[in-house]
Amino acid sequence: MCLAVPAKIIEKNNMMATVDVEGIKRQISLMLLPDAQTGDFVLMHAGFAIQLIDKQEAEITTQLLKEVSLDDA
Amino acid sequence: MTPEESRKAAEFFLRKIDEYIDHPVRFMEVCGTHTVAIFRSGIRQLLPEKVELVSGPGCPVCVTPNDYMDMAIAYAKEENNIIATFGDMLKVPGTTSSLIEANTRGADIRIIYSPLDALQMARDNPSRNIIFLGVGFETTAPLTAATIQAARQENIKNFFVLTSHKWTDAPVKALLSDDKVNVDGFLLPGHVCVITGEGPFSFVAEKYKKSAVVTGFEALDILQAVYMLAKQIHEKRAEIENAYKRVVKYNGNIIAQKAIMEVFDKTAATWRGFGLIEQSGMSIKDEYSEYDALKCIKGDKEISKENPACCCGDVLRGIIKPPQCPLFKKICTPDKPAGACMVSVEGACHAWYKYGQGRYHYGR
Numbered sequence: 001m002c003l004a005v006p007a008k009i010i011e012k013n014n015m016m017a018t019v020d021v022e023g024i025k026r027q028i029s030l031m032l033l034p035d036a037q038t039g040d041f042v043l044m045h046a047g048f049a050i051q052l053i054d055k056q057e058a059e060i061t062t063q064l065l066k067e068v069s070l071d072d073a
Numbered sequence: 074m075t076p077e078e079s080r081k082a083a084e085f086f087l088r089k090i091d092e093y094i095d096h097p098v099r100f101m102e103v104c105g106t107h108t109v110a111i112f113r114s115g116i117r118q119l120l121p122e123k124v125e126l127v128s129g130p131g132c133p134v135c136v137t138p139n140d141y142m143d144m145a146i147a148y149a150k151e152e153n154n155i156i157a158t159f160g161d162m163l164k165v166p167g168t169t170s171s172l173i174e175a176n177t178r179g180a181d182i183r184i185i186y187s188p189l190d191a192l193q194m195a196r197d198n199p200s201r202n203i204i205f206l207g208v209g210f211e212t213t214a215p216l217t218a219a220t221i222q223a224a225r226q227e228n229i230k231n232f233f234v235l236t237s238h239k240w241t242d243a244p245v246k247a248l249l250s251d252d253k254v255n256v257d258g259f260l261l262p263g264h265v266c267v268i269t270g271e272g273p274f275s276f277v278a279e280k281y282k283k284s285a286v287v288t289g290f291e292a293l294d295i296l297q298a299v300y301m302l303a304k305q306i307h308e309k310r311a312e313i314e315n316a317y318k319r320v321v322k323y324n325g326n327i328i329a330q331k332a333i334m335e336v337f338d339k340t341a342a343t344w345r346g347f348g349l350i351e352q353s354g355m356s357i358k359d360e361y362s363e364y365d366a367l368k369c370i371k372g373d374k375e376i377s378k379e380n381p382a383c384c385c386g387d388v389l390r391g392i393i394k395p396p397q398c399p400l401f402k403k404i405c406t407p408d409k410p411a412g413a414c415m416v417s418v419e420g421a422c423h424a425w426y427k428y429g430q431g432r433y434h435y436g437r
């Protein structure tokens with residue numbers, strides 16, 4: 001029930017946004033994330049954007065995992 | 074990351090987990106979505122035997138008591154009502170029937186994807202009552218709250234919520250103060266923490282001196298979190314750490330938290346398997362009572378009872394594993410669930426039924 005998925009905002013229109021989820025377009029509400037902008041990646045749950053996905057953090061994690069995997073391998 | 078890099082990272086985590094842990098430990102995944110991810114990716118089989126993952130109370134469907142379902146079914150029987158619900162609720166057993174049975178008898182039950190769909194239904198059917206089944210934890214509750222606020226803004230009068238929204242910190246507290254439960258650390262539910270932040274779970278480390286790691290739902294996220302738990306145990310630390318920083322901010326989503334606080338009061342609530350837990354439920358505030366189905370709409374509810382043979386309570390507290398329930402696979406199956414843990418794909422019994430191969434079948 002709490003399954004939330006990443007989506008990219010392709011158009012913002014007041015409190016609604018059109019997002020792209022793996023090629024499928026949907027309308028979601030930005031009531032809980034009013035500052036999200038076109039181009040942002042957001043976590044989407046049951047028709048609402050609930051958080052921004054932090055690109056930088058995502059990259060840090062990936063980087064960390066890469067380093068970890070090289071550690072004394 | 075390339076598959077090769079992921080594989081290497083996974084190997085690293087597994088090797089370190091093995092190194093850090095020198096005695097049997099039990100980690101509980103609070104969230105049912107983790108349960109499913111763990112089964113799907115075969116993480117249980119990959120981990121060394123001394124590290125056991127147990128499923129916790131983390132699925133709102135699983136913890137919905139009969140009483141709530143009976144009320145929803147009572148509403149469904151009235152011709153003027155439309156029940157708007159997420160699909161997982163259809164098969165959840167009430168005391169003697171379920172919504173799906175009510176549906177075959179002609180009740181108007183519609184599956185929706187978002188609470189906003191229920192609001193749209195209210196606009197489209199002005200002469201009928203739309204009753205939205207508000208089920209879910211902190212991830213879902215703000216959506217219901219925002220929808221109620223939108224209904225007020227538009228002055229929609231035929232939208233109602235039957236709420237069973239719940240707080241997830243409450244059962245974790247209940248688990249930690251129960252002597253029968255023996256857990257060394259927690260995988261905290263990533264999507265709940267997206268809303269709440271890390272704060273509400275700080276008691277796990279501060280008061281109970283247990284380790285906990287917030288994590289996402291990819292196999293590697295989960296392995297990383299188990300690795301972080303193992304490392305904490307090795308270093309004799311008990312802290313709340315975050316393996317899911319790309320979406321879980323320390324303070325969560327404040328607007329969503331405000332929406333919850335604006336619309337709901339914290340009340341005692343009944344959890345299937347746990348019974349009544351203080352401060353664990355969300356009831357609609359008096360200021361919003363015109364949207365509270367219980368206050369506005371009468372329903373002819375049967376007297377509710379829980380099935381005494383169902384062991385969901387012990388499953389949800391990690392005391393037994395699903396196959397140890399006498400009903401498992403015999404009377405209780407996903408097609409005809411006896412308890413709620415078998416209903417939702419995120420339920421522990423459902424996951425065991427579907428994916429439960431591996432070493433557990435060989436007597437462990």
Ligand code: SF4
Nearest residue numbers: 001002104105106131
């Ligand atoms: S609904 Fe499902 S995802 Fe949300 S907490 Fe549950 S189990 Fe986790």
Ligand code: SF4
Nearest residue numbers: 384385398405412422
């Ligand atoms: S097998 Fe069915 S009855 Fe037994 S604990 Fe699981 S859901 Fe409940």
